[in-house]
Each structure stands twice: as structure tokens, then as C-alpha cells.
Amino acid sequence: MKTLILGEVIDNKLSSGTLEIINKANDLELDFNVVTVGSSDTPALGSITFHQTYIKRSAESLQFNYVADKLLQIIQEQNISLVLAPSTYQCRDLVSFLSVDLGSSPVSNVINFDIQDGSVITTNLINGGESVYKTKIRSSHSLLLIRPKSFDAIDIELNDDYETTEVENSSIEIFDVVKEEKSGPQLEDSKIVISAGRGMVEKENLSLIEDLANKLNAAIGGTRAIVDAGWMPYSQQVGQTGKTVKPDVYIACGISGATQHQVGMKDSKFIIAINKDAEAPIFQLADLGIVGDTLSVIPKINDNI
């Protein structure tokens, strides 16, 4: 099945979501090309193992419609029937645009897929991750938006062997671009993640989490509730609309565990949950559950390690 993997650039490299999809495509022995969309000048994207086109978009113009036009052209020229993309902001926009042009509804929140008798069968989450569907795609084009961390990332050396193409600017200018600061271990690749929820009561108490994270060399995450409340930047949100993490140890502090949060962390190898409410759904997921006040348990852990 002729396949296009729609990739993304982060920190001048192919994003981990893209590398995960490439790994799966290799497993299924798909005949694929990679088209990456980003605004970096000279990212490391290429590989000797696949053909790569880089659509360099302007950081100063909102041109996703034009990028989608270019992608459509590539899909038609190369007779692509399967499009695989990570479920990120940019790829969601692009795949949605393409779905209209190709007359094929995409499948969102895909966590696995396979090809059977020439048709794509997906496993995808619905209702905030509470249930999974199996779906068979019956159109000549299949479009999949794949949740991060659904597959292991491929470990390949990246070079600068790729074609670059550009698209025209739109009339909508982009300004005041902000990159959120990254410091310390990052959520996506840290072996230990400590996450905070409403049970931390107020923003100032997050210093307890920071102390523990420093001692364990852990990354810090949070629920949507505390990100919406402005306690943490969005880049630290764990869950359906935020990041998906799979660390060796996940410590949930004052988190009740709504399904939308669970989707982002339930595949962690060992889950420790600390929460006052013995009925909190997070305890269903926990390997070790402590029913107690996070604000009294965490300082004691900090003082004794």
C-alpha cells in the first residue's frame, strides 16, 4: 500500500511521533515516503532508508491551506492511498483539510492499525479514551491521526539528505511567537514523571512536587484543570489533549484520574497515586495507592530520601 507519512519537526529533528509511525510502517513493510512540514531552516530529517520531502513553511504566515494543497499534489502524483500522521495540532489541521479534498473521513485517536485484505483496520479511542473502536476504512484513501507513544520510536541516524519545497504566504501574518522554556528532564522521555492535580490545593504547593522531582531527576506534569488554572504551561499537560507519557514510574499527586487524564498516563510501567479520596478513579490504575493528603505525604518523602 503506497503510503505517505506526514511528519513534523521539533528542535530541528524529526519529532518522536513521526519516528514512532516510521517504525510501525517498517513493521508492516509499507512502501512509504515521508513529507515533513516545519519552519526550521536546516533540520536533520533525512535517512538513507526512505525518501523525504521537506515542506518549509514560513514562521510568519499562516499557510496551512497552501501546505495542504501541496500535500494533495504529492498524494496524487505518487498514487498514495494511505496517509499516516501524528495527532498534533499542525497535522490535525492538515489531515482534516486533505479529508475534504479526498472525500475520505479520517480516523482520529488511532492507537494501532493493520492492513487486512487491502483494507486498513484501525483501533481508535472514543469518548475521551473510555472505549476503543475497531474501524474498517472503505474508501480509496485512508487517513489516520495517530496518538503519540502508540508505538516505539525507530532509532535511526538522521542526515540532511532531503528535498526542500516552499509554499506561498497567506494574507494572515503570524506575530509574537512564544516558545515555552524547557528545562530539566522532559515529559516525553523521562523515566520518572510526577504529576500534580487539584489536590495540590494551590499553585505555591507545587514547590513540594519540584523538590521531589529534583531528588528523583523526574519530569513534572499536570492535569488539564491545573493547566487551565494557570499553574503550569500547557506543554506540561498530561492527558487526552496534552502529552502521553510512558515512564517507568508515574507518581500522581492529588489527581482524581478522569478518563481524559488516564489516556495520557495509563501505560506507565508502575503507577503510584496519592489522593485523599479513596473513591478516586486513579486508584483503579495504581500499582500502589496511598489514601491520604498529598500535602502531608510528599514533604515526608522529600525529608527522608
Add this chain to the structure above:
Amino acid sequence: MNITVCAKQIPDPASEITYDNGLISRPEEQVLDDTDRYGIEIALQLKEKYNAEVTVISMGPAGTQKGLQQALQMGADKTLYVDDDSLKGANSLMTASVLSELAKTTEADIVIFGTESTDGYTGTVPQQVARFLKLDCISYIKAIEISENVTLTRQTLEGSEKVIMPQKCILSVTAGGVEPRYPNFKDIMAAKQKPIEKVELSSLTMNASQNLEFLDIQQLENSKNGETIVDEGDAYQVVIEKLQELKVI
């Protein structure tokens, strides 16, 4: 200026979801998806600036129309909806096609969405409507500043960026970007007088078809039967021992 907001009625998220042949069972009484309250709030803020009319459009079983009423209570002027049995299990592209055609009937300049519904969660409909209507899509808006121009802050993978809202476009709004207003008693009473109009599907052009065949559904089993301890002051020791056992300290 005409402003149109897409809103969805969903089963009360506090109640247990049940399924019928893979489709979420929809009770007679459904509520307004909380996600849509952010879109409606932005529409109302723009209404105040432009003295615009705000129309809510919706697709799905109308039932008691409670969710549609809730949208009107917040301050929208009227509602148009499509409710047709043939749309049961409609995919996102079919939904976007119907909503695009409805938006055309309202002669909308700006069409506003939440980023994704709480039940279906595909997160693709706003962009699909933009493409159907050949309009720019300003997606993932997390803040709005209304002065001479309207400045929109977009959430991006690495942080954020700003754009000026064009005269005609589609917006998708993330939760938390604005604070949705609560209707008071007067708003609730006033909403009862506002028009809720059904549009027949047969009067609209359908530009999509069903390409997704449902095979199977499974509810995720999350029960791990892990160890649970009630803290009596020394549970921290159990946590430390476990962290040592896991060799992280």
C-alpha cells in the same frame, strides 16, 4: 456581521455512557457540550464589538432540546438544527458537510467551534468546515483580545503565536481560553422566546459519505488490583521502599 457557533448536545457527562451497536446511546435529554461554551463565549464577545447576530447551529438528535436552550440562555440569538435518522453514526466529514451547508444558510462571516467534542473527540470538524467553505481556519485559540482589531493567540506545539482575525474565517477555541458566562434568571426566561428552527436534511447538499465501517467496541478495563494503603502518618515509608525496590533511588 453574522456569527455562527457550532454546538453539540451530548449525554450528561456525569451519567454512565451506554452503547447501542457501537453508537453512544443518546437519551431524550442531552446537555450542551461544555467544550462549546468557550466558542459561544467568544461569539458573544464578538457580538458586542460588531453588533452582530449570533446563530447556533447543531446536528444530532434534538430530543428535549435542553442543550440548545442552554446555548440560547448564554446569549445566542437563535438556533438552527438538523436531526435526521440517516445521520446516525455519521463520520466527521459528513458532520462537517452538514454544518458547512447550515453555515451557508446563515450567511456566516465567522464560524466558531470548540476544538473537539467531549464524546466523539475527533477534533477535525472545524478544519473540515473551513476547507468546505474555502475559508481560513484559525485553530486552537487560547486567548482573544478585542480592541480595534481582534487578536487571537493560537496554541502551538512549542508555545503560542498570534494572528489578527480576518473578516471571514473559521475559529476553533480551546478550553480555558475564555471564561464562559453563566446565564442569570432573566437570561433563562428570555431564551424561551428565542427561535429554535429545524432544517430538513433534504434541503441541504451532502458532500460526503460513510467510509468508516464499525467493526467492534470494547470498554477499557482499567482495574489493576494494586495495593492500597490508608495513610496514618507513615505511608511515606512504603512509597520510599517501593521507589528503592524500583531502583529509582
